[in-house]
Amino acid sequence: MSTKITKAIIPVAGWGTRRLPITKVIEKSMLPVGNRPIVDYSVQELIKAGVTDIYMVISNVEPCQVREFYKDNIALNAYLEERGKADRLALAKTLPDNVNIHYLAQDPSGKYGTAVPIAMVAEEYSINEPVLVFMGDDFIWNPNGPSAADSLLDSIQSEDESAILGVEIPREDVEKYGVLSAKDGKLTGVVEKPSVADAPSNLINVSKYIMSPALIAEIKEYVRTHDFGPQDQEYLVTDPIDSFIKKGGTMRVAPTSGEYLDGGSVEGWVHANNVVCGS
DSSP, rough: OSSOOOEEEEEOOOOGGGTTGGGGGGGGGGGTTTTHHHHHHHHHHHTTTTTOOOEEEEOSSOHHHHHHHSSSOHHHHHHHHHHOOOHHHHHHHHHHHOOOEEEEEOOOOOOOSHHHHHHHHHHHOOOSEEEEEOSSSSSETTTOOOOOHHHHHHHHOOOTOOEEEEEEEEEEGGGGSSSEETTEEEEEEEEESTTTOSSSSSSEEEEEEEEEEEHHHHHHHHHHOOOTTTTTTOOOOOHHHHHHHTTTTEEEEOSSSEEEEEEESSSHHHHHHHHHOOO
């Protein structure tokens, strides 16, 4: 696609309860993979893909470790400069000068689910252009091929189209995921945790998207007009995506040759470290 996408949304709020007790003191998106927090793999690939404004939805607790990580540490910089450690100083600078991160706090007692932070950002910042949306606790590892962001950008043909990343997994593992149903390279639906026999494919949803203005509007409307109770139902982004498709919207399925790495479980996090550190 010739049009450049310069905005991205990364939700990083939530308690990370599946990773307790470590998430009492370390935010889930800040758990280290190799020598970097897990969220930074997505941040850096989005920057390389041309994103200059990143909107992070954070928890409303202080201090926010994600925010601290992306701030300049003035005392550390001065220490490194005084000692002539230019290589270390470059590592301590986590954002280029032309990239801004905007932070929006989410109330943990309010609405929750993958659609909510996207709607919050779109409302707060009046987003009316295509955006990339990546979750903050996983990433695609593909050091010798295109990044997830590049694969998504290459898949769409106009600003009116959206895209979803599809990761191929062994068919016997599909029961744990949302599985993509597609025709002619376009998404027709997401089947949540199907049996192996009923799965429409072995491509899973890993929550990496390009969202068009029309899809963003659908998400905002979904969150605004539905009133699920705290014990009832999550505001899943796949619901407005389904509605968007049924109304004639186009969502391309972008394949990737990379490996999906997830820090949401101890096993997944250990595997991610083994893959990254072993490369």
